[in-house]
Amino acid sequence: MTLSLQHVVKKYKDFTAVNDLNFTIGKGEIFGLIGQNGAGKTTTFRMILDLQDQTSGTITWEGTPIKKINRDWLGYLPEERGIFPQMKVEEQLFFFGQLRGMEKSKLKKEIDFWIQRFDLEEKRNAKAETLSKGNQQKVQLIASFIHQPKFLILDEPFSGLDPVNRDLLKNAILLLKEKGMTILFSSHQMDNVEELCDHLCLLKRGVSLFSGSLLDLKKQYGKTKLTIRTDVSIEDFSKMAGIKEIKRDRDEVVITLVDESYAKPIFDFVSNGNYIEKFSLDYLSLDAIFKDKVGGDLA
Numbered sequence: 001m002t003l004s005l006q007h008v009v010k011k012y013k014d015f016t017a018v019n020d021l022n023f024t025i026g027k028g029e030i031f032g033l034i035g036q037n038g039a040g041k042t043t044t045f046r047m048i049l050d051l052q053d054q055t056s057g058t059i060t061w062e063g064t065p066i067k068k069i070n071r072d073w074l075g076y077l078p079e080e081r082g083i084f085p086q087m088k089v090e091e092q093l094f095f096f097g098q099l100r101g102m103e104k105s106k107l108k109k110e111i112d113f114w115i116q117r118f119d120l121e122e123k124r125n126a127k128a129e130t131l132s133k134g135n136q137q138k139v140q141l142i143a144s145f146i147h148q149p150k151f152l153i154l155d156e157p158f159s160g161l162d163p164v165n166r167d168l169l170k171n172a173i174l175l176l177k178e179k180g181m182t183i184l185f186s187s188h189q190m191d192n193v194e195e196l197c198d199h200l201c202l203l204k205r206g207v208s209l210f211s212g213s214l215l216d217l218k219k220q221y222g223k224t225k226l227t228i229r230t231d232v233s234i235e236d237f238s239k240m241a242g243i244k245e246i247k248r249d250r251d252e253v254v255i256t257l258v259d260e261s262y263a264k265p266i267f268d269f270v271s272n273g274n275y276i277e278k279f280s281l282d283y284l285s286l287d288a289i290f291k292d293k294v295g296g297d298l299a
């Protein structure tokens with residue numbers, strides 16, 4: 001394993017912000033840390049980054065305590081956004097790359113690649129303060145990994161991005177993974193986590209409710225989401241067993257089953273021996289699982 005947290009605790013006086021946290025991230029993995037506001041995500045990042053000490057527990061990178069490792073292995077996009085407002089985009093990226101010891105010609109190639117990739121060519125010589133919020137975020141993001149770190153931490157990288165830029169970012173993260181980077185990120189948008197993560201940790205008030213592969217988490221709930229395109233009314237489904245929740249969504253009926261064994265009798269009932277256009281049995285979405293795990297208690 002590349003990064004490993006073992007029994008990590010962080011206390012602020014008598015308040016425990018992170019409580020006995022354990023997870024490991026494999027090389028080249030994209031790992032999601034999810035949890036509501038105040039769950040302890042940023043605190044965890046800051047401990048991994050050695051910006052603050054844990055109260056107890058160990059954090060290691062390839063078996064070595066992180067404190068003993070050269071900082072250049074790391075990249076970080078903090079939740080608080082900030083770039084130099086007066087500096088031009090390209091200058092800014094040169095500044096961050098050189099700060100991290102990158103050689104100029106290699107840096108130039110990287111900058112050209114990412115400016116192109118993030119659709120910032122027209123902004124190359126613009127001062128950062130004249131850029132839209134989304135474009136500033138893209139520049140800060142590039143700055144976080146321009147020195148090609150082995151491990152990249154992104155705190156809420158998707159916040160404030162429109163759908164087009166969201167996709168640009170998503171594809172960039174996948175490209176970085178392809179290049180062998182290990183990536184840890186947090187997001188409140190479960191669809192982003194679902195699309196990107198191999199593994200994840202679900203935090204609630206500093207306690208891990210789950211840590212492991214996304215598929216294993218989904219398997220805990222089984223294939224219990226049933227979507228059927230049908231005119232059959234919700235009332236008519238009331239005679240069927242195994243339905244936990246049912247609602248109509250335009251021309252479809254969406255059912256949460258007690259377990260997947262109830263799907264077949266429902267299929268027989270709805271199709272009645274005829275062709276049906278859509279009948280699909282899926283795992284629950286991460287969003288539904290998250291809400292179930294953390295409950296309605298938002299405090």
Ligand SMILES: Nc1ncnc2c1ncn2[C@@H]1O[C@H](COP(=O)(O)OP(=O)(O)OP(=O)(O)O)[C@@H](O)[C@H]1O
Nearest residue numbers: 012015017035036037038039040041042043044079
């Ligand atoms: N320096 C500090 N002193 C006291 N309490 C703190 C300090 N920093 C964080 N906390 C508390 O620790 C808890 C975890 O905070 P943290 O910022 O890690 O949450 P988060 O999961 O990143 O939340 P968000 O999604 O809102 O960014 C919160 O209750 C917060 O108020």
